[in-house]
Amino acid sequence: QSVLTQPPSVSGAPGQRVTISCTGSSSNIGAGYDVHWYQQLPGTAPKLLIYGNINRPSGVPDRISGSKSGTSASLAITGLQAEDEANYYCQSYDSSLSGWVFGGGTKLTVL
C-alpha cells in the first residue's frame, strides 16, 4: 500500500463540493514536507493541480483549493463539473524512505 493514504473514490453531483483527503505520518507530511496534488484524466499524463499545499499553477481555476494540517492534507473542488471526473493524487517527500511518495489515488465521479 501507499505511504500516503487517500480514499479510493469520492463522488458528487454537478455544482456540489467534494474533498479528497491525504493522510501521512511523522516522516512525511507531519515532518513538515509540503503536499502537492495532481489530476490525471483517463488515458493522459498527470497534471499539476496544487503545489506547496495551497498554491494553484496558472490556468487552474480557483474553485480548486488545497489545505494542510498536521499529518494530513485535503483537496477541495467546488462547483463540480463533468470535466473534473478524473483520478487525483497527492505527493510529498518521506525522510524515512529518502524519496518522493504518492497517495494511492482517488477516483472522482461526477454523478
Place this chain on the structure above:
Amino acid sequence: EVQLVESGGGLVQPGGSLRLSCAASGFTFSSYSMNWVRQAPGKGLEWVSYISSSSSTIYYADSVKGRFTISRDNAKNSLYLQMNSLRAEDTAVYYCARTILWFGELLSYYFDYWGQGTLVTVSS
C-alpha cells in the same frame, strides 16, 4: 511551450534490458532537476529516480536500486533511464517529469510538467 517526449518502451523478457529516453524542449533543460515516475496498469503513481541538473545528485527508489541507472545529456536536452534485470513488476507506463524545488517549511520538490509516457511490458 514545455514539451517532454518519452521513447524506448516496448516488450522485453524478464531479465532483459531497455533504455528509455526523454527529449525535452521549450525550456532550459540544464537548469532543472528531472525525475522518472511510473504507473503500473490500473495502479497509482510510483516515483522511480531523481537526477539533479548537473547530474551530481542521483536517487533511486528501493524497488529499482541496483538495476536502473538514470542519466542525462544537457547538450542533447535528453534524460535517460537504463533498466536492467527487468521483472514483471516493472511493467508500467514510465513518465519523465520536470522537477521544481519548493521552499516550504522544508525543502521539497514537485513535478510541474510530465511527458505522455512510454509503456514498458516485461513478459515472456
